[in-house]
Amino acid sequence: MDEPVPVTRTVDHGTARLLPDVDRARAWLLTVDGAPQSYVDLEAPAHLEFEYVRRLAHVIDCHDGDGTPLDVLHLGGGAFTLPRYVAAVRPGSRQQVVEADSGLIALILEKLPLPAGSGIRVHPADARAWLEAAPADSADLIVGDVFGGTRVPAPLTSVEYARTVHRVLRPHGVYAANLADGAPFGFLRSQLANFGSVFGELALIAEPAVLRGRRFGNALLLASHRPVDIAALTRRLSADPFPARVEHGAPLRRFTGSAAPVGDAEAQGSPEPPDGAFGIG
Numbered sequence: 462m463d464e465p466v467p468v469t470r471t472v473d474h475g476t477a478r479l480l481p482d483v484d485r486a487r488a489w490l491l492t493v494d495g496a497p498q499s500y501v502d503l504e505a506p507a508h509l510e511f512e513y514v515r516r517l518a519h520v521i522d523c524h525d526g527d528g529t530p531l532d533v534l535h536l537g538g539g540a541f542t543l544p545r546y547v548a549a550v551r552p553g554s555r556q557q558v559v560e561a562d563s564g565l566i567a568l569i570l571e572k573l574p575l576p577a578g579s580g581i582r583v584h585p586a587d588a589r590a591w592l593e594a595a596p597a598d599s600a601d602l603i604v605g606d607v608f609g610g611t612r613v614p615a616p617l618t619s620v621e622y623a624r625t626v627h628r629v630l631r632p633h634g635v636y637a638a639n640l641a642d643g644a645p646f647g648f649l650r651s652q653l654a655n656f657g658s659v660f661g662e663l664a665l666i667a668e669p670a671v672l673r674g675r676r677f678g679n680a681l682l683l684a685s686h687r688p689v690d691i692a693a694l695t696r697r698l699s700a701d702p703f704p705a706r707v708e709h710g711a712p713l714r715r716f717t718g719s720a721a722p723v724g725d726a727e728a729q730g731s732p733e734p735p736d737g738a739f740g741i742g
Contacts, residue, residue: 472564499540506545513679519697536588537607548579589616605638612730619728644674650720660684664709
């Protein structure tokens with residue numbers, strides 16, 4: 462078998478590269494303009510390399526019992542790592558993936574094709590526009606993982622966006638968003654205020670060093686109407702090679718502080734990360 466070679470292609474929103482993993486025969490890293498976007502192992506879709514993706518997988522694994530098929534809406538596609546995971550661990554799930562970069566979609570489907578019968582449908586579209594057109598009460602899980610370069614776009618950071626998520630999510634459903642921020646956490650607190658004005662239950666997942674303000678990093682925001690199984694989620698996160706903490710209840714309200722919801726007119730994208738925060742060598 463020929464050795465896999467890197468692939469470089471200009472896509473709609475930058476330069477994409479697929480880099481083979483020398484340690485895993487059919488595993489690839491996707492970068493766009495040098496920023497890591499996805500890691501996929503075609504032979505082992507349940508192998509998740511990125512810490513924040515494993516944390517999203519823990520959220521999925523704790524939702525409605527292992528193995529139950531789900532209706533999942535993924536806002537942001539990358540190399541479809543999480544949809545492949547859901548298809549592997551919850552066969553029969555129906556998944557919609559919305560990715561704005563049609564050139565990136567074409568590259569991934571060509572070089573890292575989805576397995577037959579995966580139940581994954583990919584749509585080249587704007588995430589906010591797709592969500593606004595989606596049927597009410599149609600998703601068990603909505604995953605927000607949209608980055609324009611290294612920033613979450615402003616249209617996905619407003620209270621109006623949170624209300625649209627609420628409309629599409631089923632009463633028992635969970636919204637999970639990958640965000641990024643650092644001290645003093647103005648952006649992260651505004652997102653908690655947005656979703657706290659719409660949903661009754663919130664949780665935040667991040668490494669302790671990020672929550673303490675020692676470094677810029679990823680944080681997962683969870684929003685739902687019914688309580689998340691915090692104990693089960695904490696056990697999974699604690700056992701991860703890179704443990705993370707779950708904040709909820711009174712500690713999370715203290716973290717949010719006096720932050721107020723932000724409307725579309727004032728919404729801004731997530732802060733630019735410091736140099737090297739998410740790059741590769």
